[in-house]
Structures are given as C-alpha cells and as structure tokens.
Amino acid sequence: MANNSILNKARYTENTDEWYTDYATVESEISHYSEQFQGKVVLCNCDDPYKSAFTTYFLKNFNTLKLKKLICTSYKGSRIVAQSTIVDDNYSPLVDNAAYVMVVEQFPNIEEVLLHGDSITDLINKLKVVKKLKGDGDFRSEECVEYLKEADIVVTNPPFSKFIDLFSLLVKYKKQYLLIGNQNAITYKEIFPFIKSGQAWIGYRFGDMAFKVPNDTQPRKYRFWVDETGQKWRSLGNAMWLTNLDNERKHQQLVLTCKYDPEKYPKYDDFDAINVSRVLEIPSDYTGIMGVPLTYLKYHNDSQFEIIGEANHGSDNEFDLFKPRIKGKDIFKRILIRKKIK
Numbered sequence: 001m002a003n004n005s006i007l008n009k010a011r012y013t014e015n016t017d018e019w020y021t022d023y024a025t026v027e028s029e030i031s032h033y034s035e036q037f038q039g040k041v042v043l044c045n046c047d048d049p050y051k052s053a054f055t056t057y058f059l060k061n062f063n064t065l066k067l068k069k070l071i072c073t074s075y076k077g078s079r080i081v082a083q084s085t086i087v088d089d090n091y092s093p094l095v096d097n098a099a100y101v102m103v104v105e106q107f108p109n110i111e112e113v114l115l116h117g118d119s120i121t122d123l124i125n126k127l128k129v130v131k132k133l134k135g136d137g138d139f140r141s142e143e144c145v146e147y148l149k150e151a152d153i154v155v156t157n158p159p160f161s162k163f164i165d166l167f168s169l170l171v172k173y174k175k176q177y178l179l180i181g182n183q184n185a186i187t188y189k190e191i192f193p194f195i196k197s198g199q200a201w202i203g204y205r206f207g208d209m210a211f212k213v214p215n216d217t218q219p220r221k222y223r224f225w226v227d228e229t230g231q232k233w234r235s236l237g238n239a240m241w242l243t244n245l246d247n248e249r250k251h252q253q254l255v256l257t258c259k260y261d262p263e264k265y266p267k268y269d270d271f272d273a274i275n276v277s278r279v280l281e282i283p284s285d286y287t288g289i290m291g292v293p294l295t296y297l298k299y300h301n302d303s304q305f306e307i308i309g310e311a312n313h314g315s316d317n318e319f320d321l322f323k324p325r326i327k328g329k330d331i332f333k334r335i336l337i338r339k340k341i342k
C-alpha cells in the first residue's frame, strides 16, 4: 500500500507552498507565548525581510518580546513578486531570484520609529541588516543549518510539501518551534509519534486560516477572494499550529457531560474500542479505548487522556492500529485515546 505521507504530500501541497500568512494569524498565536521568547534567538527560516508577516511581527515586537536576536532567511525565487525598497548591505535592491538573510540584534521601539516618520523598511536599510546568502536559502542547506544551530525557537509557515523535512531537522537539532501546517501532517509517520508521546502538540488555532496567494492563482468558487487592494486570498479549513512550546491550552480540562451507553457508542469491527462521533460526546465514565475525531487534539490535555494511537489505514505507522469500520462501513480517521486513571 502506498505510504500515507506520500499520498498526503501529493494531495495537499501542490498549491499551498506559496501561501503567505496574514499578520493577524501570526500575532494571535504568538502573543500566547510572549514570555517564552524572552532572551531567545528566533529563526524564521522560510521568511524574507519584505513579504513575511513573521518577519514584520518579530521586528515590531523585538523589544516587547525581549528577543536576543532575530534571524530570517528567504528562499530564492518565491512567486509573490515583491514591491519593496529594502536594500542589502551593499545598497543593492533585493531581487526575487536571490536568497537573503536578515540578522537583527537590536531594533528601535516601533512607536519611536513611527514618530520619526520612518517605516520598518527605512530602519532595515539604515541598520544594514540584510545580506545575500551564498546559496538558494533552502532551510536544509549548510549555511541555513548554521543559523538553525544558533536559534532557540523556529517560527514559520514552511511549504507544506517540506513540512516533514523541517520538522525532522528541528527534532535533530532539538529546537523549540511554532509551525503552521496542514492537519494531515498529524498522522504522518514522522510526526505522529511525537504527538503521541507528548513531545509535540497543537497550538491555539486549529481549523480555518486565510492566506495571501500569488497573483496567478486561479479563482475558484469556494475559499477564494480578492480584497480591496487586489490581493488574492485562499483559506484552508484544516490548518493548524504545531508546537513544543508550553501553552495554557494543553493544561485546560475538557469538560465531559456524556455517559457511556453501548447503543450510542458502537465498537469498531476489528478493534476493541468505541467510536465517539464528536469531541463533546466523549463519555466521562468509559475507561477503555475510544476513537475520537482529529479535532480532539485541539483539546488534548495529557493529564486527562493518553493518546494510544490512531486508526487510519491500519498500516501507516506502528501506531496506526486499524482501519476504522463499523458494521462494514468505513469511518473517517480517528485518534485513539484512553482516560487517565488518577
């Protein structure tokens, strides 16, 4: 059987590699982790100095977050054409077919910047903090890995097709991270074991997310619009933040109001576990294994439930325990959980 990760990669990454994150999306998530950024070196390694909302957010909040250093590296040849007056350390305007690194160790308070009539671009230029990279800015390249080694926390929305590569690199170098991804990544064999063992978890936003897309994106009926500036947008219903930074969400108790009833919670054909259709219907008194929708992870608190595995195809990875089926009817993939007995 074809590997699930490969299938998912092929299905979900064709068009999303050049989807750009909105500033509000970045701000609303990162603001939950402010204290954890204090004194840290932050790397945004799929982010250029002129298009990325991650870059703008960390520059604007450099002092509020008390960052030690901000490093942003860009990839050669992205498809959103820049309208920027940023120059590199040789005063050459940035071009789309080169890759750059921006290293910031001090940044004025944004209020003062605006008061003096300067823009963030003016400041970047004055500080001469952008220089050309030797290579293409691939986050896996030797020069980018050197920046990674320096970093404490990596924050970005990587191309979804390279999500596994980035995740694996962050694990290899034992980095903290806050990444935007597609929820399908949860069941990838390279990622699920970390979620199961409590080494990675979901951030706050899990579901809808809007992204700016390149001008040549074809219009479509759903999840596509053009704003008043002419910017094209697409949205994804199953986006997520994946992180290993502690957050309050993962310590909140899920309030359970339902009781187990064998009629309401049928068992799977090939596995001794009950099927729970909705997260809110998780029975408070069932102590066996339960198959719950993927959205459960948005509420997962590992002091309340343990993650036993997943039920997808029954073959994706060592924790994909069976294909969920009830009375011969296929059920959408499930996360398998069991109540923790205190």
Ligand SMILES: C[S@@+](CC[C@H](N)C(=O)[O-])C[C@H]1O[C@@H](n2cnc3c(N)ncnc32)[C@H](O)[C@@H]1O
Pocket: 016, 017, 018, 019, 020, 021, 022, 045, 046, 047, 051, 052, 053, 054, 074, 075, 076, 077, 078, 079, 137, 138, 139, 140, 156, 157, 158, 159, 160, 162
């Ligand atoms: C999904 S877009 C997001 C861009 C930006 N991080 C944001 O959130 O707006 C992914 C970006 O990664 C760049 N990219 C593609 N392959 C890359 C690689 N191997 N290394 C680094 N960046 C890459 C793309 O050109 C694109 O700009």
